[in-house]
Amino acid sequence: MTNxxxxxxxxxxxxxxxxxxxxxLVTIQRYRAQSFTYxxxxxxxxxxxxxxxxxxxxxxxxxxxxxGHVVAFLIPRQVxxxxxxxxxxxxxxxxxxxxxxxxxxxxxxxxxxxxTVKKISQVTTxxxxxxxxxxxxxxxxxxxxxxxxxxxxxxxxxxxxxYLWSLLVLNPEVGYVSxxxxxxxxxxxNAYLVIGFFPFTRLVHVLVAPNPYLWRKxxxxxxxxxxxxxxxxx
Numbered sequence: 001m002t003n004x005x006x007x008x009x010x011x012x013x014x015x016x017x018x019x020x021x022x023x024x025l026v027t028i029q030r031y032r033a034q035s036f037t038y039x040x041x042x043x044x045x046x047x048x049x050x051x052x053x054x055x056x057x058x059x060x061x062x063x064x065x066x067x068g069h070v071v072a073f074l075i076p077r078q079v080x081x082x083x084x085x086x087x088x089x090x091x092x093x094x095x096x097x098x099x100x101x102x103x104x105x106x107x108x109x110x111x112x113x114x115x116t117v118k119k120i121s122q123v124t125t126x127x128x129x130x131x132x133x134x135x136x137x138x139x140x141x142x143x144x145x146x147x148x149x150x151x152x153x154x155x156x157x158x159x160x161x162x163y164l165w166s167l168l169v170l171n172p173e174v175g176y177v178s179x180x181x182x183x184x185x186x187x188x189x190n191a192y193l194v195i196g197f198f199p200f201t202r203l204v205h206v207l208v209a210p211n212p213y214l215w216r217k218x219x220x221x222x223x224x225x226x227x228x229x230x231x232x233x234x
Contacts, residue, residue, distance in 0.1 A: 005178075011189050012163070013172040019196035026199035058106025064099040065142070068153070073164055076157035083154045092153055093146070100143045107135055131201045134194040141187040149181060160188075 072079045083089040111132050114124045146152055163176035177188065 008174045008178050011185070011192075012174045012177050015189065015192045016167050016172070019192040022196045023198055030199055055110070056106065057102045058110060061099045061101075061103030061106060062139075065096065065103060068096055068099075069156070072153060072157045073161050076161040079153055079157040083151070083157075089151065089154070093150060096153065097143070097146045100139065100146055103139045104143060107132070107139055111136070127197075127201050130197065131194075131203065134190060134197060137190045138187065138194055141183055141190060144183050145187055149184065 083092065114120050114128070114132070149155075159176045159180070163173055166173040166176070177185065
């Protein structure tokens with residue numbers, strides 16, 4: 001075996017299990033010991049001017065992009081069948097690129113906000129900056145893959161999906177990813193690093209959404225205030 005093969009085995013056969021093991025172990029332990037930390041720790045009340053332009057584009061963009069990855073993972077044959085018609089392939093690829101760029105805009109807006117607004121930077125921790133760095137690396141490599149290696153929805157369904165399924169059945173087949181360009185490999189490896197770092201950050205709040213506000217009974221608030229009973233202060 002060559003050094004390159006050993007490196008591929010380390011990055012694509014060992015690292016995924018280390019990342020997911022850390023994710024589940026630390027997430028469960030944190031929820032049991034510090035459930036109150038399962039919050040986004042929103043800083044919106046500190047500064048709201050740029051909050052909207054960072055929050056909305058990022059969340060909409062990342063949710064659609066992640067949803068596309070999940071669909072290609074679950075139904076790869078249907079995705080390949082959809083892409084067999086060029087026009088549909090162009091529409092899918094263009095939509096994914098737009099959502100990726102939307103994610104970039106939202107993320108950069110959030111980073112600039114945290115770096116330039118004093119009230120926000122004072123409550124930003126080192127783990128927040130590591131998280132932003134990992135997410136920035138992820139979205140930039142993702143957009144780079146979309147630009148320089150197009151038709152990603154097709155080769156993801158044909159190559160990445162079998163590789164991910166091989167991890168799921170505990171029989172990693174790194175041969176699916178070994179021939180891929182370095183930018184694609186960087187995107188995959190960084191995803192594992194973000195997953196492993198996930199439970200140490202504020203991102204854990206996504207695991208408790210939607211919250212009980214979605215199904216609890218409506219609350220009615222009534223004021224029990226009698227102006228006549230209030231003493232007039234001279």
